[in-house]
Amino acid sequence: METISSIKPLGAVLVSLIAAMLILLTGDRHRNLREAWTLLAAVIKFSLVFSLAGPILEGRSVETTLLTLVPGLKLQLRVDAFGLVFGLLASGLWVLTSIYSVGYMRSLQEHAQTRYFFCFALALSATMGIAFSANLLTLYIFYEILTLSTWPLVAHKETPEALAAGRKYLVYTLTSSTLILFSAAAIFVQTGTLDFTPGGFLAGRVAEGMLPLFFALLLFGFGVKAAIMPIHEWLPSAMIAPTPVSALLHAVAVVKAGVFGCLRVILYVFGPALLTQKGLWFPFALLVSFTILAAGMIALGQDNLKRRLAFSTINSLSIIILGALLLSKSGITGGILHLANHGYLKITLFFCAGAIYVKTRKELVSQLNGIGRRMPFTMGAFALGAMGLAGVPPLNGFISKWYLCLGALEAHEIIFLVVFLLSALLDVAFFFPIVYNAFFKAAKEEPFRCDEAPLTMVIPLTATALFSLVLGVYPDALMKFFSITNQAVRAILGGG
C-alpha cells in the first residue's frame, strides 16, 4: 500500500490542542470568543479529516512520523481506512456537539465552563490521535490522554456523587491501561514491533502459549472503555456528567475508542487468520454476547433515561465487537459500519435526553408521558434514533445490522445470529415504550405545541437524526462511510 507523507493527520490532532490552550487563555471573561475557538477548531478538524478521504479511497494511507519514542518505536500517525471511519465520526460529531454544548451549558448556567470546553477539546485531540495511531504505543499514549482529559468532565458537577463516579472511572480505566501497557511491552520484546498491520502481525512471532494471554489482556484492557461486562460499571455511573459529555464522549468518543482499540487488536494485531486458526475468538464472542443480552435486559429495568441509554450503549458496543469477532467479511463490515452508525443514532438519543432535561428538568422515563406533544422535534428525533438502533429500515442501523446478521451466517454460527435478533427485540422493548408514552399517553388531551429547547440544541439533534435517515438510504452520503469501510475490510482480509 502506498503511503503518503503529510502534515494533515498531525494537524487534525493538534488543532484542538491549540484551541484548548486558547480556550484556557480566553477564560470566562470573553465567553463568545471562547466558544468560537471550539467551533473553529471543530470545523477545521473535520475539514482536514474529510480531505483525507480522497487518498484513502484510492487505496493509499497518509502518514506523519513525529519522533522516536523509544528505540524501535516511533510516535507515528497513519491514517488508514479504518482509522478514517472513526476520525470522520468523531470530528463530524464534535461540530454538532459543540453547538449543542453551548446551548446546554448556557441554558443551565453551568459552572466551570472554561474547564469543560478545555477538557472537551483535549479529549477530541486525543480521540483523533487514537484514530490515527500507527502503532500500539502511540495508541496507548493517546488513550491515556483521553482518560485524563475526560476525568474532569465526568466529575464536572463536583458533587460527592460526581467525584465518586470520577474516581470509579479512573480506577477502571487506569487499571485497564496497565493491562494494555504490559501486553504492548511483552509483545514488543518478542516481536520487535507494534505497528498495526491489516490482517495482524503476531502470527509466528510470539510464543504459542502467550497468544491467549495477550489476547485476553488486550481485549480486557480496551474492553473497559468498550464497556464489556463485567468491567462496564463505570459507564452507568459516568452518566452523572453533563449530557453533552455523555453524548459525545460516553456514546461516541471514549467508548468508541475502546471498541476501536478492540477492533485494532482483533483485526490489525492478531488478524482473522490467526484467531480462526487458534480458535481464540469464540470465548470472547460468547462473553460479548452475554454482555449484549444482559445489558439489554438491564436496560429494560432502568427508569433514569440516561442510565437506560447507557445500558443500550453497552449493548451496542458489544454488538460491534461481536461483528468483528465473527471474522467474516460481512461481520467485520457490519461491525465497522455499526461503529459509525451507532454513533449518530446514540448521540441523537442523548441529545434528546439533554434537551428534555434542559426544558423540563425531567430525568426519568416514567415522567415522560405526553412530552412528545410539547417537544415534537425532540421526540421525533428520538423516535428515529430508537428505530435506527433497533434496525428498522430505512435508517442506517438497519444496514449495519443486516451485515452483522450476514456475518453470523457467513461464519456458520447461528447462535450469534440469534443473539443479534434477540438484541434487536430488546431494543424495541426498551425504546418504543418511551416513544409511545411520549406521543400517545398524555395526562390530558394536550394539543401539539412547539415548546422546544433552545435552537442551539434542537438543530444538532434534528441534524443527526436526519443524517441517520439519509445514511440509511444512501450509506455513502457525504462521508463515504460505506466505501471506506469496504476498503478497510478488503485490506484486512486481503492481507490476512
Add this chain to the structure above:
Amino acid sequence: MNAPQIPAAILIILIPLMSSYAIPLLGWRWRGAGYYLALSAIGASLVCSLILLYTVLTVGTIHYHLGGWLPPWGIEYVIDPLNGFVGVVVCCLSFLVTVSSRASVEKELPDKKVRFYTIYLLLFTGLMGITVTGDVFNLYVFLEIASLAAYALIAIGEDGAPLAAFNYIIMGTIGACFYLLGVGYLYIMTGSLNIADLAKLLPALYPSKVVLVALAFFLIGTAIKMGLFPLHVWLPDAYTFAPSAVSSFIAPLMTKVMAYILIRVMITVFEPSYSLKAVPVGTILTWLAAAAILVGSILAIAQSDFKRMLAYSSVSQIGYIVLGVGLANATGLVGSLLHILNHGFMKACLFSVAAALMLKTGGRNIYQLPGMHRRMPFTMAALAIAALSMVGVPPTCGFFSKWYLILGAIEAGQWIFVGVILLSSLLTAVYFMRVIEIIFFRPAPSGGHATGEGVRDEIPLSMSVPLWILAAGILLLGLFSEKIVSGILRLALPAGY
C-alpha cells in the same frame, strides 16, 4: 581515547567551594550576597558540567590529575559518560532550585540567610565532588562534606527538624562508616584507592572473602544513604521538616547521587558479572527494590501531609532505580539512569510546588487545598504535570523510565517485577490523583466558585520561572527521551552489557 587535562573538571568543584568561603565574608556587609553568590557559583558549575559532558561525548573520557600527581598515587578526577550525565543533572536541577530558593528562604529563615547559603554551597560542592571523582576515598571525603552540610540544613527547619536531623545524623553516619570500611578493606587487599586501578586489581581477588565483605559494606552503606527499604526510616521526617528550599534541593538530588555511588561500585569498581551475578546481589537488590516500590507507595497513600507523601513517594522511586541496577541488563540500567534524570525533575517540580504552598498558605495539609487552582493556577498546573509524570502517563518523562524498566524486567525473565512496577503505577495514581481531585474538583471552602475568578495570588517570578522550566522539562524530556538514551546513556553502560 582520552581528553587532555581540562580545567572544567576541577573548577566544577573549586568554584562552589571557594564561593562558599566568600559568602560569610561578603555576607557580613551585604545580607543578600549569599543568594547571588550561590547562584553564580552553581551557574558556573553548570557551565562546567555541560563542557565536561560535551567533551566526554565528542572526545572521550576525561582524566584530570589533581596537582599533576599521577594515579594511582595521586587523586584523579575521571569523567565518563555516566558521571558526566549525572553531573549535568545535578547542576541543572541545583541551579533551578537555587533560583527559586530566594523567596522561601526570605520567608522561613530571614535571619539565617548568610549561614544558609554557605552550607548550601558546601552541600552542592560535596555532591559534585562525589560525582566527578575517580578515587574511592576522595568520594568518602565529599560524601561526608555533603552529608554534614545536609544534616545542618535539615536541622534549621521548623518543629521536629532537629530530631529528624538527629535521626539522619545517626543513620547517615553509620552508612558512611560502612562505606569507609568497604574502602578500607579494598585498600588493605589492593593497596589502591583509585577506581580504575581497583577495577584492574580486583578481578584477581574476587575469590577473597575480604573483597566480598567490602562489597557487602558498600551495599549497606549506600543503601542507608539512599534510603532503600528497609533502611529508609530517616527519610520521611528529614524531607518533611526541613525548610522548603532545603527539601527542594535534597529530595531530587541527594538520594540520586547516592544511587550513582551504588552504580559506580557495582559496575566500575566491581565487574557486573561478579557484583551482580556471581554473588546474588542482583537478586537481593531487586527484591529490596520491589519492597521499596510497594511499601513506599502504600505508605504515601496514608499521608495527608503533602511533603511527607512526596517523601514516601521518593522511597518508592529509589526502588525503581535500584531495580534497574539489580536486573543486571542493559535496558534495566538505562531505565535506572533515565529515572535518575526524570525523577530529579519530577521531585524538584513537586517540592518546588510544596515550597510555593508553604510560602502562600503556610501549610502542608493536602485537605486544605481545595480551589487552590484559582489562587495559583500556574503553580497547580505544574503540579498536575509533575503528578501525571509520577503516575507514568505518557508523553511525560515518567512513563519512559518505567517503559525501560518494564522491558528490562521482561528481558530478564522477571515477570513479577513487571507486575510490581505496574501495580505501583496504580498506587501512585491513587495518591496523586487524590491531590489533583482535591485541588481542582472540590469547591473551595469560602463560597466556592460562584464567581468565575478567585483571588489570584501567584508566587513571585523567582519561584515560578524555575517551576515552569521544570514542568516544561518533564514534558520535553519525555518526548526526547530516546535521544538521551541513544546519545548518552547507551555510552554509559559497562562493557559486557
